Amino acid sequence: xxxxxxxxxxxxxxxxxxxxxxxxxxxxxxxxxxxxxxxxxxxxxxxxxxxxxxxxxxxxxxxxxxxxxxxxxxxxxxxxxxxxxxxxxxxxxxxxxxxxxxxxxxxxxxxxxxxxxxxxxxxxxxxxxxxxxxxxxxxxxxxxxxxxxxxxxxxxxxxxxxxxxxxxxxxxxxxxxxxxxxxxxxxxxxxxxxxxxxxxxxxxxxxxxxxxxxxxxxxxxxxxxxxxxxxxxxxxxxxxxxxxxxxxxxxxxxxxxxxxxxxxxxxxxxxxxxxxxxxxxxxxxxxxxxxxxxxxxxxxxxxxxxxxxxxxxxxxxxxxxxxxxxxxxxxxxxxxxxxxxxxxxxxxxxxxxxxxxxxxxxxxxxxxxxxxxxxxxxxxxxxxxxxxxxxxxxxxxxxxxxxxxxxxxxxxxxxxxxxxxxxxxxxxxxxxxxxxxxxxxxxxxxxxxxxxxxxxxxxxxxxxxxxxxxxxxxxxxxxxxxxxxxxxxxxxxxxxxxxxxxxxxxxxxxxxxxxxxxxxxxxxxxxxxxxxxxxxxxxxxxxxxxxxxxxxxxxxxxxxxxxxxxxxxxxxxxxxxxxxxxxxxxxxxxxxxxxxxxxxxxxxxxxxxxxxxxxxxxxxxxxxxxxxxxxxxxxxxxxxxxxxxxxxxxxxxxxxxxxxxxxxxxxxxxxxxxxxxxxxxxxxxxxxxxxxxxxxxxxxxxxxxxxxxxxxxxxxxxxxxxxxxxxxxxxxxxxxxxxxxxxxxxxxxxxxxxxxxxxxxxxxxxxxxxxxxxxxxxxxxxxxxxxxxxxxxxxxxxxxxxxxxxxxxxxxxxxxxxxxxxxxxxxxxxxxxxxxxxxxxxxxxxxxxxxxxxxxxxxxxxxxxxxxxxxxxxxxxxxxxxxxxxxxxxxxxxxxxxxxxxxxxxxxxxxxxxxxxxxxxxxxxxxxxx
Numbered sequence: 001x002x003x004x005x006x007x008x009x010x011x012x013x014x015x016x017x018x019x020x021x022x023x024x025x026x027x028x029x030x031x032x033x034x035x036x037x038x039x040x041x042x043x044x045x046x047x048x049x050x051x052x053x054x055x056x057x058x059x060x061x062x063x064x065x066x067x068x069x070x071x072x073x074x075x076x077x078x079x080x081x082x083x084x085x086x087x088x089x090x091x092x093x094x095x096x097x098x099x100x101x102x103x104x105x106x107x108x109x110x111x112x113x114x115x116x117x118x119x120x121x122x123x124x125x126x127x128x129x130x131x132x133x134x135x136x137x138x139x140x141x142x143x144x145x146x147x148x149x150x151x152x153x154x155x156x157x158x159x160x161x162x163x164x165x166x167x168x169x170x171x172x173x174x175x176x177x178x179x180x181x182x183x184x185x186x187x188x189x190x191x192x193x194x195x196x197x198x199x200x201x202x203x204x205x206x207x208x209x210x211x212x213x214x215x216x217x218x219x220x221x222x223x224x225x226x227x228x229x230x231x232x233x234x235x236x237x238x239x240x241x242x243x244x245x246x247x248x249x250x251x252x253x254x255x256x257x258x259x260x261x262x263x264x265x266x267x268x269x270x271x272x273x274x275x276x277x278x279x280x281x282x283x284x285x286x287x288x289x290x291x292x293x294x295x296x297x298x299x300x301x302x303x304x305x306x307x308x309x310x311x312x313x314x315x316x317x318x319x320x321x322x323x324x325x326x327x328x329x330x331x332x333x334x335x336x337x338x339x340x341x342x343x344x345x346x347x348x349x350x351x352x353x354x355x356x357x358x359x360x361x362x363x364x365x366x367x368x369x370x371x372x373x374x375x376x377x378x379x380x381x382x383x384x385x386x387x388x389x390x391x392x393x394x395x396x397x398x399x400x401x402x403x404x405x406x407x408x409x410x411x412x413x414x415x416x417x418x419x420x421x422x423x424x425x426x427x428x429x430x431x432x433x434x435x436x437x438x439x440x441x442x443x444x445x446x447x448x449x450x451x452x453x454x455x456x457x458x459x460x461x462x463x464x465x466x467x468x469x470x471x472x473x474x475x476x477x478x479x480x481x482x483x484x485x486x487x488x489x490x491x492x493x494x495x496x497x498x499x500x501x502x503x504x505x506x507x508x509x510x511x512x513x514x515x516x517x518x519x520x521x522x523x524x525x526x527x528x529x530x531x532x533x534x535x536x537x538x539x540x541x542x543x544x545x546x547x548x549x550x551x552x553x554x555x556x557x558x559x560x561x562x563x564x565x566x567x568x569x570x571x572x573x574x575x576x577x578x579x580x581x582x583x584x585x586x587x588x589x590x591x592x593x594x595x596x597x598x599x600x601x602x603x604x605x606x607x608x609x610x611x612x613x614x615x616x617x618x619x620x621x622x623x624x625x626x627x628x629x630x631x632x633x634x635x636x637x638x639x640x641x642x643x644x645x646x647x648x649x650x651x652x653x654x655x656x657x658x659x660x661x662x663x664x665x666x667x668x669x670x671x672x673x674x675x676x677x678x679x680x681x682x683x684x685x686x687x688x689x690x691x692x693x694x695x696x697x698x699x700x701x702x703x704x705x706x707x708x709x710x711x712x713x714x715x716x717x718x719x720x721x722x723x724x725x726x727x728x729x730x731x732x733x734x735x736x737x738x739x740x741x742x743x744x745x746x747x748x749x750x751x752x753x754x755x756x757x758x759x760x761x762x763x764x765x766x767x768x769x770x771x772x773x774x775x776x777x778x779x780x781x782x783x784x785x786x787x788x789x790x791x792x793x794x795x796x797x798x799x800x801x802x803x804x805x806x807x808x809x810x811x812x813x814x815x816x817x818x819x820x821x822x823x824x825x826x827x828x829x830x831x832x833x834x835x836x837x838x839x840x841x842x843x844x845x846x847x848x849x850x851x852x853x854x855x856x857x858x859x860x861x862x863x864x865x866x867x868x869x870x871x872x873x874x875x876x877x878x879x880x881x882x883x884x885x886x887x888x889x890x891x892x893x894x895x896x897x898x899x900x901x902x903x904x905x906x907x908x909x910x911x912x913x914x915x916x917x918x919x920x921x922x923x924x925x926x927x928x929x930x
Contacts (some may be wrong), residue, residue: 003160031056031078043067050078060103065089084151084227117586134631149209153230165231165483167202167528170195170214176373176398180268180344182216182238190585191531194260198446202484202528214238231483233443235346250743255710258653259699261580261643262591264350264713266292270342276805276817276862282386282920285345286327286335289364291803291819292348293752293767297332297797298826299856299893300911304328306796307349307362308715309748309773311722312681313667314692320368320436320450322472325496325680329409336454336470340379340390341368341405341434350696350715351643351657354578355524355536360663360692360719368440370448371401379924385411395437398576404435427459438602444480449473467877468498485527492520497679501554510555512732515547516680537577544570544665544682565735568682569601572664572779578641585647590657592641598664598689600633602626607736614781615686615738633685635650651704658698663690666723668731668741669690681723686738691720707763709756719746724777724786742784744777746794764806773797787848793827795849800824812928813866818859831897851894854908860884869928875924884916 009228029540031054038046043066047058056078063476072081082101092108095101152166170179177727178199185192195201205228212234215221219238226234265268266289275284276291286305289295304312304327317324319337327336349362356363380389387410392403408431412686416424432454438446450471460464472494479487497515524538548565578592587620606624613619626632643657669678683689698713721743725731729740750771757763773796778789786792809815827849834841862882885891890913898905 016155033072033076033078033081035072037071037072039072041070043070046070048215054078054099056099056101058101058103058799061105062665064091064103070498071084080149080197084149087151101317102231149225149227150234152226152228152234153232157623159913161207163204163530165202165227166198166212166228166234167231167483168233168235169199169215170201170236170238171199172219172306173239174372174374176401177343177370178259178496179216179219179238180367182214182219184212184214184236186210186212191465193528193534198478198485198486198488200486200526204530230727233403233483238821257711258651259588259645259647259700261351261588261645263643263655263657263696263698264294264348265714266295266347266349267344269344270339273339273342276807276819283339283385284335285337285339285342285366289345289347291361291765291767291821292347293754293769293801293803294418294750294771295347296798296801296823298795300332300891304332305362305364307347308717308750309794309796310361310717310719310746311667311773311794313665313692314359314663314719315364316356316359316362317364317366319366319452319472320448321436321474321476321490321492321522321708322450322452323492323494323518324452324470325494326468326470326471326498329432329454330411330428330458331365334386334409334430336432337366338388338390338405338407338432338434340381340388341403341887343367343369349588350694350713351641351659352661353536354576354594354641355538357540357576357596357661358572358638358663358665360690368434368436369403371436373401376518376887377925379922381920381922383918383920385409385414385618385623389530398440400437400439400778402435402437405433407432422459425461427457429458430454430456432445446477446478450476463502463504465501466498469496480483484529485525488524488526490520490522492518492522494518494520503554506555506557507559509558510551510560511554512549512551513547514549515677517545519543529620532581532582534580535578537575539575540573542572544568544760546680546682548679563733563735565733566604568604568684570664570682571599571601573597574641585597587647588645590641590643590645591759594639594641596635596637596662596664598662598683599631599686600682600853602630602632603628604632604684606632607738614779614784616783617739630760635664635689637660637689637691644771652699652701654697654699657695659692659694659696661692661694663692668723668725668734668737681737687723687741688721688743690722693718707757709758711754712751714749714751716749718748721898722775722777726783727786742777742779742786744786746773746775748773748794761809762806763809764804766804771797771801772799790847792847793849795827796866797827797849798824812869815864817862817864821856821858821860825855825892827852828895830895853895855893857887857889858884858891859886861886871927873927875927876927877921877925880920880922882918882920884918885912886915888914 014302030747032052032465038049041049051058067085079095081094086093086103089104092104093101095102138238153164170182170184172179178195178670180195180199182195182199183192183194184201184203185495186203189206189210191203191205193201193203206468207228209225210431212224212226213221214224214236216238222236222238268285268288270283270285273285273288276283276288289305296306298306303564305315306312307315317327324336328334329336335887344367346365348356348365352363369392371394373394374391374397376390378391380387386407388405388407390403390405392401394401409429411429412427423569434452436448436450441447452470454470456466456468474490474492476488476490478497481487488766495515495517497513499511499513501511520540520542522534522538522540527535527537529535546568548567550562550564551560552562553560574594574596576592578590580588580590582588598836604626606626607620608622608624609615610619610621637905639662640660643655645653645655648655664683665680667678669682681687694715694717696713696715698711701710702708703710722745723741724744725741731737731740734740748771750769752767754765754767756765773794774791775794776789776791777786779785802820804820807815807817828846828851830846830851831843832846833844836842858882862880867877867881888907890910892908894909896907896909898907
């Protein structure tokens with residue numbers, strides 16, 4: 001029994017020791033100083049008096065700043081007072097249970113362990129949110145932020161007036177990247193603001209003490225007690241929320257959906273993209289965008305977007321401000337963007353912000369990661385046809401970082417397994433790279449260098465070869481102007497080129513080249529004068545250079561006559577200003593103006609045509625030569641943007657918007673699907689810029705006590721000067737484009753319904769769209785009319801579209817995802833008969849787009865399996881098993897016809913006519929949560 005007695009005594013001793021330690025600690029924490037006793041003393045006198053009265057000791061180096069007068073205005077606890085006193089000197093204050101206070105300049109003294117330090121590994125796995133940080137991280141991030149006071153500014157710098165500006169950046173605690181869309185607010189005052197795309201915020205606050213709350217979608221909410229004495233900067237780090245999805249409370253999205261002036265804005269993070277079933281093992285953000293309401297394309301494995309019934313060239317793609325003119329690899333099988341490098345994307349399709357211009361339908365804005373500023377990290381993946389690697393590292397911790405992403409395909413082995421000799425002897429491969437270096441140049445300046453490259457090389461046996469590339473780069477400089485404004489200056493370069501060689505018919509074999517370059521300078525100033533206004537103003541200037549290419553014979557046997565199609569140049573300048581004005585707590589306006597100045601430049605040869613005659617080569621009356629840099633034609637235009645948001649309740653709002661836009665560059669193509677060989681063309685002397693107008697109104701709701709987002713949005717838009725091709729036009733080799741195209745009108749309208757569930761074991765969205773899109777090209781000249789001047793469905797008119805995206809998380813390691821896609825078949829023009837002229841059969845076609853392909857229907861499934869959840873591991877892996885087109889439905893990409901047995905026989909072409917099974921392995925350094 002002695003061992004029991006000894007154990008009991010030992011345990012009792014430990015309990016008593018802990019008890020007295022707690023009493024001692026409590027006593028130390030309750031030391032309160034008053035102005036009557038300590039105000040006005042020097043630091044030396046102050047510290048000596050405290051030491052004598054309370055038996056405490058201070059430890060600090062000799063270079064401690066000289067403080068001649070210690071200001072004590074109110075009764076306050078000693079430790080909190082010391083933290084406030086030395087906060088402006090960047091001196092850390094720590095204390096232990098024995099009354100020792102440590103003042104250190106560089107690194108804080110750690111005197112306690114993180115919560116959960118003594119938990120078992122099993123407990124840590126069950127509650128990783130309590131044990132995911134080391135004790136160093138715990139003290140560095142000041143988790144007791146609610147119990148301490150953060151001093152903003154100082155009394156000496158205070159200005160007359162009741163309010164001061166608190167500003168700064170909200171960033172990720174893990175890698176230092178901006179936390180976009182987080183919300184900073186003071187609940188008791190009813191004021192708040194969202195962060196910008198760079199994580200910047202500014203809020204006007206009355207002087208005094210307040211509780212500042214910061215929240216974001218997948219970050220832990222933080223509350224700070226702040227003492228605002230004057231204008232000052234307060235940067236905030238938010239930690240990743242490591243809890244199961246059914247415990248996430250979405251706050252930031254609610255603000256955007258109901259309270260903001262955004263309409264038709266679809267925003268997804270790369271995490272959303274990676275949970276959706278993949279085709280051929282690649283997480284593809286463009287494929288995910290096609291599951292959003294109002295967004296369609298012409299069919300599987302096709303390039304480009306058709307947003308709300310508009311052609312693909314009316315959507316602009318940006319990645320970190322760099323425009324991308326071909327967004328696909330392998331004719332649309334893969335997107336040209338490495339998913340590991342992408343942080344999020346935004347799709348604007350209603351009220352496009354005033355800073356964007358030059359496209360009528362939508363803007364697809366992609367933001368990449370900035371690089372991890374805390375530690376080196378790596379991730380990547382391997383699928384049956386592609387491999388990718390993404391590396392990021394700090395250059396100087398907390399101040400600069402870099403990343404590089406590489407991706408390539410090795411799909412030729414797959415083609416070699418196909419029985420068809422044409423496919424077996426074909427080759428198809430691509431590669432792309434993306435990289436960035438970013439620096440903090442002091443407290444007010446940031447610099448980022450960004451580069452992007454993609455390359456495709458495709459060979460269809462002995463029939464044709466295709467090469468095409470995207471190259472782009474940007475230098476982005478950001479500077480804080482005072483406390484409430486920010487200036488961003490970007491210099492941007494982008495180039496797209498393609499080369500096509502066709503040798504299917506020896507006497508018609510040819511090689512064709514095309515290139516488009518642009519150089520852009522863009523400046524933006526964001527001003528936050530108070531909590532009720534967000535002003536943005538700036539300028540942009542873009543120089544376009546298009547080499548329309550050469551068309552020449554490929555071999556000596558070819559009968560092709562070589563052509564040089566010439567070059568084009570233009571200069572596009574614009575200035576813009578916008579303001580989001582919160583008039584009342586329930587009423588917000590957004591208004592924007594954008595002035596565009598477009599100049600078509602020489603050198604160029606311009607044809608003049610006879611009066612009252614169509615634009616045809618036979619009616620050319622004269623030619624004018626313009627020299628280099630001369631102004632051939634100038635178009636000035638003014639874009640309007642207006643939105644009103646009326647909040648009926650805190651969870652229900654009504655919004656209405658109007659957009660007026662202009663577009664000076666478009667595509668020349670007479671194919672339904674956008675291919676890499678589709679050529680871009682500038683508005684010129686004869687072909688006028690496109691004009692677009694769109695009205696939208698909608699109702700948005702986030703029902704209380706739910707994680708649902710509900711929206712219903714209706715729109716009507718019409719486009720003037722829409723470019724359509726004449727019947728029989730060959731736009732590839734057209735030397736005089738204005739003779740092969742005509743300009744008409746497009747009318748489109750529709751209504752979009754969407755339900756999102758952002759959290760819980762079951763999450764995803766469901767959308768339904770009803771829409772109509774119609775084109776009319778009429779002219780006094782029959783040759784310049786399409787469809788005899790009668791309206792006809794646009795190539796992208798699909799009245800009904802339904803999408804369902806569902807993710808079910810069985811546990812933190814296992815999840816199941818599925819998609820269901822249905823839409824009406826697109827319009828097509830069919831041959832309807834044959835007639836003979838001089839004994840020669842001539843095919844008679846229907847009216848343009850008079851018929852439709854069969855409706856499209858597809859179901860996809862995937863199972864995602866994470867590796868173990870150990871916190872201490874070198875690398876984490878996950879598996880994704882996907883089945884694309886589970887039902888094996890042979891959806892028609894197109895219908896073609898052959899003349900067989902004195903009749904015309906129709907055949908359906910399907911791209912994915914059977915289930916596509918893919919297994920992908922993804923990896924990253926660190927544990928599940930990193």
